[in-house]
Amino acid sequence: MKNEPLAYRMRPKTIDDVISQDHLVGPKAIIRRMVNTKRLTSMIFYGPPGIGKTSIAQAIAGSTQYKFRQLNAVTNTKKDMQLVVEEAKMSGQVILLLDEIHRLDKAKQDFLLPHLESGKIVLIGATTSNPYHAINPAIRSRAQIFELYPLDKENIMEALNRALNDEENGLLSYAPKVDQEAIEYFADSSYGDVRSALNALELAVLSAEETHGVRHVTIEDAEVCMQKSAFQYDKDGDQHYDVMSAFQKSIRGSDVDAALHYLARLIEGGDLPAITRRLLVISFEDIGLASPGAASRTLSAIEASERLGFPEARIPLSQAVIELCLSPKSNSTVTSIDAALSDIRNGKAGLVPKHLKDGHYQGAKELGNAIGYKYPHNYENGYVEQQYLPDTLKNKKYYQPKTTSKAEQKFAEVYQNLKK
Template sequence: MQPLAYRMRPTNIDEVVGQQHLVGPGKIIRRMVAAKMLSSMILYGPPGTGKTSIASAIAGSTHYAFRMLNAATDSKKDLQIVAEEAKMSGTVILLLDEIHRLDKTKQDFLLPHLENGRIILIGATTENPYIAINPAIRSRTQIFEVKPLSEAAIKTAVERALKDKERGLGQQPVELTATAEKFLTQATNGDLRSALNGLELAVKSTPATAGTITITLPIIEECIQRKAISGDKDGDAHYDVISAFQKSIRGSDVDAALHYMGRLIETGDLPTITRRLMVIAYEDIGLGNPQACARTVAAVTAAEKLGFPEARIPLADAVIDLALSPKSNSGIVAIDAALADIRAGKAGSVPDQLRDAHYQGAAKLQHGVGYKYPHDYPNDWVKQQYLPERLKQATYYQPKNNGKYEKALAAQYHRLLAAQRH
């Protein structure tokens, strides 16, 4: 009766899907396991991304006892039982879900057990631990961010579940069509739990035909309650819609931008929408209207806190704001021009007067000698060379005149550039 996602939890570190920045070769959690030098930690990130799986894998790889509790619903007495077990039999790995809801009484009980190492705490939370978790717990743990899984990682886990005859669906004659599999990996937005549980529902609720349970795209859509966008059965339209979304805002067509975002909303793809809006704000609007960029950050934060369906409201406000704002891509053009010089080997040496002078002997090397402190001069500016000698005539920023803010920046830039080269 256990869900497929529960049954397929990894039994050792090698079975963890994704999160290679933590469990890949040479990475921190794998190093801990290999050295058998575990420390308490907090894993934070979106639901279904592997927090519990990593804890289970650590326990399986180290052969320590593994217990799971919830900080919100389990009592201090439950913690006491774990502590007694640790005292009797040695180290216990405790996965404490929703650790941000740990009250002071339970926290005070846990702290000495974390100090002496009898309990290795692995806290799991969807909240930012630097904000939501008490400093006393934070100071005794390492904090690791768990990220949404890639489509490739979810595909690996799905195929593993279909083949596994003991824990998975391997004993059933399942055929998952390519289009259904692709949509399953895309539409669950990096949430492996949703993908596996949706797959299991599809398999168990679909009758076999000619001895085979065939899972098609419409069945997966129904079981995960998401619709394939644009009717594109191959899923390729997902990227076309994202492209059209940005290009519509860049082109100031607010209605088209709302339409394409609506299609992304229908798939429940909040991470793609919010990330793309942040990129658009700074790439396409930028200095044309910096306040719109700031408002977009606020709207994204609100949307992530609210979740769907309410998230659509601040997102719509941001799209309208960005689409109708003055546009400027001068920021991205400027940094890319600077990078092009650097990558072409045109970096040059930092001028001596700008070099670090905060160490004994710097003056003998002429480092920092002759530097003019701008605040000592009228208007807090003085002419001096900042670029390396070989690049002293280089210019990267090309101002645009589409908004009041950048017009003012442009006037200041040209005025300072003329004074510097006069």
């Protein structure tokens, strides 16, 4: 039995063996051009775990025949890096894969920089964090940044079938029979993580019952070996913000099914405070005056979910999401205050009109006539026409009513009558 995991053994030897990532290693893509001309530059790979960052780095080394070394920015020391540099001086050039490069400290960074400049070290940094936010500009400026994407179902199935038919590094020597349903389950449940799928397949083959020299893997075996689907979620990573953005946009676009899908992903991530905060924002930002009661009902659902906790919290959260999706939409509260803020920030504040100064409520009624201020409660319907905005903005209209609901249509009618 081979000691290394299947995913390790099946790593591509050259870039021709790489599955997916055609935008980087396809026939006319940038990394293939680098490999074909042997003109490598330092680069940073970022994306979720298990999508091939290390594999592509090793494939580049295999295709160019350059020495390849792998270190971790946290656990390996500066002395480990010095050994790689010494090797580069003797061999001419070394590809250094540096995992968790976003956690590289300044001392190690300062040591590496001159060797990146000279080209002795071709650095390939690997990270799950957005390098534009997480990696020091000094490293970033000396490397090209490439985003890797999760593999789709077909890519995962290709990798699994490749492993089943590989005798030297794969599983062919065990003569396995793997049902198509099981293959599809591994592919579906890995969520683009080929490493997870391959290692689960290996466990299923090795532990399957052997009949007449054949190990038969069924869908039941696949479910046991994958256990819980390998859904990956990083509360602090880019994926969190991408899902949160899609969640709000789906509600804004009134797509209940999409919104519930992204809610489910957020629930699986387990970050209840982030979900509830975003729902409350949405109720004011995207529904707003079109359904003024939606915000208070959303707040009630949030309070209920916080008291219940998961898994029951999913129920009031689902109710709030469905209502917000199917409510009429209005962003007039956002556009109105943003327009007012824009004027303030652009120096258009102006002076407070004289008749509005000295304003304490208790004195307003008595002092009104003396300072030219008209006390609205002294007039019919509690309204009297007078100037409230500064002179420089006296004709300004910030509120632009939406007519997507009867509720805001009423507000709009009052607003227009007052402005007349």
